[in-house]
Amino acid sequence: MPKWEWDKRLETGIEEIDDQHRELFNRIDKLELAMYSGKGAAELKQLVQFLISYVDEHFEAEERVMLDAVYPGFAKHVHQHNEFRIFFDELMNSCRDRGADSYLAIDVDKKLRSWWENHILKMDMDFVPYADKR
Ligand SMILES: [Fe+2]
Numbered sequence: 604m605p606k607w608e609w610d611k612r613l614e615t616g617i618e619e620i621d622d623q624h625r626e627l628f629n630r631i632d633k634l635e636l637a638m639y640s641g642k643g644a645a646e647l648k649q650l651v652q653f654l655i656s657y658v659d660e661h662f663e664a665e666e667r668v669m670l671d672a673v674y675p676g677f678a679k680h681v682h683q684h685n686e687f688r689i690f691f692d693e694l695m696n697s698c699r700d701r702g703a704d705s706y707l708a709i710d711v712d713k714k715l716r717s718w719w720e721n722h723i724l725k726m727d728m729d730f731v732p733y734a735d736k737r
Pocket of ligand 1: 665727
């Protein structure tokens with residue numbers, strides 16, 4: 604169910620990345636709530652558009668940090684980002700096309716929460732020791 608509480612374990616200590624992760628959690632939560640509560644197509648479309656471009660912006664920021672840090676796991680990490688981009692675009696298109704739909708909202712909830720939590724805890728935390736804390 605919505606209300607994705609921020610969890611301290613997910614903090615990387617890199618301010619830009621943590622701020623973006625928190626914003627992503629908030630926006631995904633907003634999208635789920637909008638879908639559960641039957642918000643109109645225009646509002647859903649706006650939330651979906653924001654998320655698609657924000658995920659891109661976030662991945663680019665992380666990839667820049669990894670490149671600057673000459674992180675050896677860069678290629679593997681980018682591969683996981685690219686896989687997620689494809690899956691996420693499909694899921695967001697379904698949200699936009701199907702509109703307010705509580706079954707799809709449950710799907711968004713389950714799939715996105717577990718992906719982000721796993722990705723942050725395993726993949727993102729792995730490059731943190733290489734990166735400058737800004
Ligand atoms: Fe990442």
